[in-house]
Amino acid sequence: GAGVSQSPSNKVTEKGKDVELRCDPISGHTALYWYRQSLGQGLEFLIYFQGNSAPDKSGLPSDRFSAERTGGSVSTLTIQRTQQEDSAVYLCASSQNSFAGDTQYFGPGTRLTVL
Amino acid sequence: AQKVTQAQTEISVVEKEDVTLDCVYETRDTTYYLFWYKQPPSGELVFLIRRNSFDEQNEISGRYSWNFQKSTSSFNFTITASQVVDSAVYFCALSPGDTGTASKLTFGTGTRLQVTL
Numbered sequence: 001g002a003g004v005s006q007s008p009s010n011k012v013t014e015k016g017k018d019v020e021l022r023c024d025p026i027s028g029h030t031a032l033y034w035y036r037q038s039l040g041q042g043l044e045f046l047i048y049f050q051g052n053s054a055p056d057k058s059g060l061p062s063d064r065f066s067a068e069r070t071g072g073s074v075s076t077l078t079i080q081r082t083q084q085e086d087s088a089v090y091l092c093a094s095s096q097n098s099f100a101g102d103t104q105y106f107g108p109g110t111r112l113t114v115l
Numbered sequence: 116a117q118k119v120t121q122a123q124t125e126i127s128v129v130e131k132e133d134v135t136l137d138c139v140y141e142t143r144d145t146t147y148y149l150f151w152y153k154q155p156p157s158g159e160l161v162f163l164i165r166r167n168s169f170d171e172q173n174e175i176s177g178r179y180s181w182n183f184q185k186s187t188s189s190f191n192f193t194i195t196a197s198q199v200v201d202s203a204v205y206f207c208a209l210s211p212g213d214t215g216t217a218s219k220l221t222f223g224t225g226t227r228l229q230v231t232l
Binding site: 035055103 | 146147148150152157158159160161162165167206208210211212213214215216217218219220221222223224225
């Protein structure tokens with residue numbers, strides 16, 4: 001079946017603007033994860049969802065970052081008042097169940113550039 | 116806290132050489148899971164293998180093999196007879212298991228493998 005999809009694939013924005021990044025998980029996958037990949041910080045966890053609730057938001061770097069998931073499917077990561085340090089590739093992953101150690105399958109990512 | 120160390124930043128080999136990518140991890144969990152992912156130039160992270168802490172058997176899949184040793188907290192990945200298509204960044208990752216519920220992956224910094232003709 002289809003893999004994890006993310007949109008847009010690329011986003012260029014000006015400092016101070018808000019952006020929304022979308023993730024469509026693999027159909028039927030109950031857990032959804034957001035990570036960020038940047039040159040200086042490597043691959044960092046941001047937040048994960050079980051169904052529509054987020055048991056772990058510990059990786060969100062500031063209150064400018066928020067995420068939601070609706071209908072147990074699509075998730076949106078919102079960054080308000082973007083800063084240049086937000087430039088990174090934002091990766092979404094999903095896993096079939098919400099069990100420990102479930103394999104996470106990743107999407108192609110959204111490359112965000114903040115000018 | 117969990118930590119994954121991939122000490123090799125970059126490795127260059129000539130095609131058909133064997134290459135081993137090292138991964139050392141730290142965790143206080145008694146149950147945990149280890150993963151390897153491949154990130155080719157296209158950018159998408161591709162799942163390669165998952166291993167739980169109670170299964171120390173080595174695994175072989177074609178030209179790929181993995182050596183899990185709890186005694187040294189290592190989960191090394193060997194590519195036999197490397198090919199140009201193996202050129203990518205390889206990430207080792209760790210996930211806790213004691214809570215029984217889904218959790219984040221902690222990644223190493225990755226090893227860039229360059230295979231040339």
